Amino acid sequence: MLCRLCLLLMCLSTWPASAAEPARFDSGSLAKIEARYAGKPFILSMWSVNWCGHCIDELTMLGKLSKNEKNLPLVLVAVDSPEDSDAIRKTLRKLGLGHAESWVFDDPIPERLRATIDPTWQGELPRSYLYDKAHRRQAAVGTLDEARLKAWLEQQGQRSGAAK
Amino acid sequence: MMSIMKTAPGRSRLAQTAAALLLSGNAGTALPHEHMPPANPGQAVASRPAKPTLAIGATVDSQGRIWLARVENRALLVSHSADDGKHFSAPVVVNAEPENIGAEGENRPKIAVTRNGTLHLTWTLLLPQPYTGEIRYARSTDGGKTYSAPITINDDKRLASHRFDSLVSDGGDRLAIAWLDGRDRDAAKEKGDAFVGASVYFSRSDDNGASFRANRKLTDHTCECCRTALTWTTNGPVALWRNVYGTNTRDFALAHLDSGELQRLADDEWNIDACPHHGGGIATGGDGTLHAVWYTHGKNRQGLFYRQVKGDRMSAPMAFGNPQAQAGHATVAANGQTVLVTWREFDGQAYGAMAMLSRDGGISWNEPRRIATTEDAADYPIPLIHSDRMQVVWNTLREGVRIMEVE
Numbered sequence: 395m396l397c398r399l400c401l402l403l404m405c406l407s408t409w410p411a412s413a414a415e416p417a418r419f420d421s422g423s424l425a426k427i428e429a430r431y432a433g434k435p436f437i438l439s440m441w442s443v444n445w446c447g448h449c450i451d452e453l454t455m456l457g458k459l460s461k462n463e464k465n466l467p468l469v470l471v472a473v474d475s476p477e478d479s480d481a482i483r484k485t486l487r488k489l490g491l492g493h494a495e496s497w498v499f500d501d502p503i504p505e506r507l508r509a510t511i512d513p514t515w516q517g518e519l520p521r522s523y524l525y526d527k528a529h530r531r532q533a534a535v536g537t538l539d540e541a542r543l544k545a546w547l548e549q550q551g552q553r554s555g556a557a558k
Numbered sequence: 559m560m561s562i563m564k565t566a567p568g569r570s571r572l573a574q575t576a577a578a579l580l581l582s583g584n585a586g587t588a589l590p591h592e593h594m595p596p597a598n599p600g601q602a603v604a605s606r607p608a609k610p611t612l613a614i615g616a617t618v619d620s621q622g623r624i625w626l627a628r629v630e631n632r633a634l635l636v637s638h639s640a641d642d643g644k645h646f647s648a649p650v651v652v653n654a655e656p657e658n659i660g661a662e663g664e665n666r667p668k669i670a671v672t673r674n675g676t677l678h679l680t681w682t683l684l685l686p687q688p689y690t691g692e693i694r695y696a697r698s699t700d701g702g703k704t705y706s707a708p709i710t711i712n713d714d715k716r717l718a719s720h721r722f723d724s725l726v727s728d729g730g731d732r733l734a735i736a737w738l739d740g741r742d743r744d745a746a747k748e749k750g751d752a753f754v755g756a757s758v759y760f761s762r763s764d765d766n767g768a769s770f771r772a773n774r775k776l777t778d779h780t781c782e783c784c785r786t787a788l789t790w791t792t793n794g795p796v797a798l799w800r801n802v803y804g805t806n807t808r809d810f811a812l813a814h815l816d817s818g819e820l821q822r823l824a825d826d827e828w829n830i831d832a833c834p835h836h837g838g839g840i841a842t843g844g845d846g847t848l849h850a851v852w853y854t855h856g857k858n859r860q861g862l863f864y865r866q867v868k869g870d871r872m873s874a875p876m877a878f879g880n881p882q883a884q885a886g887h888a889t890v891a892a893n894g895q896t897v898l899v900t901w902r903e904f905d906g907q908a909y910g911a912m913a914m915l916s917r918d919g920g921i922s923w924n925e926p927r928r929i930a931t932t933e934d935a936a937d938y939p940i941p942l943i944h945s946d947r948m949q950v951v952w953n954t955l956r957e958g959v960r961i962m963e964v965e
Binding site: 508516 | 610783830833836884906
């Protein structure tokens with residue numbers, strides 16, 4: 395009994411505190427995300443909780459959009475570090491993105507993770523990639539334009555009311 | 559979504575830090591990262607492991623001693639070495655009250671030393687509210703034994719963004735401190751007005767830091783999150799920062815603090831609605847020539863660039879660094895005709911501290927050299943020139959502070 399309790403505690407201790415705890419993004423994470431979205435479009439959006447005011451503007455827009463677009467295929471990656479998990483969770487919850495898929499960089503060398511996403515990316519934020527069904531992706535450098543995003547979602551048949 | 563509920567196994571940052579501490583146990587020529595107990599344990603509310611604060615300040619005094627300012631556990635520590643980094647003095651704490659001091663990425667403590675040996679320090683105190691901070695200053699007039707109580711340089715008494723400080727001394731009694739300031743943006747927003755970017759403010763001292771003049775605004779509409787840089791010329795201090803031209807063109811500008819007249823460093827045309835988090839550097843060489851380095855990803859050029867500025871005349875932008883290796887965060891030092899530029903690259907496995915040297919005032923350059931590497935977290939390298947010696951200071955998590963000679 396005691397051992398089973400130990401086991402349970404050990405399991406619990408490896409689980410995040412809540413569903414919105416950001417997952418650790420390492421050099422293999424993007425491949426996993428892409429595999430999970432195989433044949434489906436999604437938005438990969440990078441931000442920082444520590445130093446990017448423009449990111450907050452973009453996330454505010456995404457938070458509002460996700461209210462109407464319940465199935466917004468959004469993957470958020472914070473380029474901070476796991477120590478920032480609390481701040482990331484709180485910020486996303488405040489912006490109406492508490493339910494969104496959330497990751498945080500987990501590497502002392504962020505360049506390594508940036509290179510897995512795009513070797514030409516020097517770290518400026520926000521930065522997004524719009525993946526279509528065939529995973530042809532377009533980069534959006536700087537704050538995502540709401541009109542462009544909506545048009546893209548329409549194209550992908552992702553918007554509520556649009557033909558699925 | 560199930561996939562995001564799993565925590566990757568992997569080493570925790572705490573374990574990495576502990577391993578690094580063990581590895582750095584043998585100091586050699588490096589300064590190990592000491593973990594000091596907090597000065598006031600009651601204020602140490604860190605419920606999670608502290609992030610490594612690797613970004614350091616470095617300068618050299620008239621006797622050739624190298625001075626370092628670094629942050630450990632909310633304390634700003636100053637130490638010096640008289641033997642090119644083989645040994646360092648016991649670090650002295652500048653701030654008796656622990657503070658959240660910006661010391662990663664584009665934020666680092668600044669240290670300057672005047673001819674009479676006074677040490678000057680500035681840093682950004684990061685406040686809990688997002689993007690807010692204060693510009694802090696302290697000095698030592700007894701050769702680094704004791705420090706004055708830190709003062710706040712921004713005088714607006716607003717809870718606003720005051721960050722990305724830079725500090726320069728003329729070597730005598732005059733000092734300038736510049737920073738990015740959000741007071742006017744906040745005031746505009748309170749009135750419902752639009753305001754692009756932040757502002758550059760500065761403060762000056764003519765009495766060796768005993769007092770500072772009222773804050774003055776240099777300009778409005780600057781990028782919000784790139785470091786500023788200062789250099790002292792025969793015509794006084796000159797600042798460099800990433801400006802915002804038009805609605806969103808984030809190219810560099812420089813200005814003499816006294817005249818306030820802006821000069822565009824380059825027509826990069828980087829139109830981006832984002833935070834590049836990537837500033838530039840500036841230094842004064844012989845004949846008052848300014849040597850500037852910067853990063854852009856503009857329409858007209860992309861990567862790291864160098865150019866000389868003399869009055870209205872500027873040399874053609876010269877690209878350097880390997881863009882395939884994310885070359886970035888360059889800094890420049892100059893003395894007479896000697897110009898030393900350092901930056902950081904990542905080759906897929908390791909960070910490299912890169913250096914290139916000019917002996918003819920920036921007209922010709924030697925081949926860039928990778929003078930050190932590390933396979934863990936790292937600061938950007940800092941160039942120093944003194945008594946015809948060129949050195950690079952680099953702080954890395956595994957190796958500690960290394961001081962390397964450039965021939």
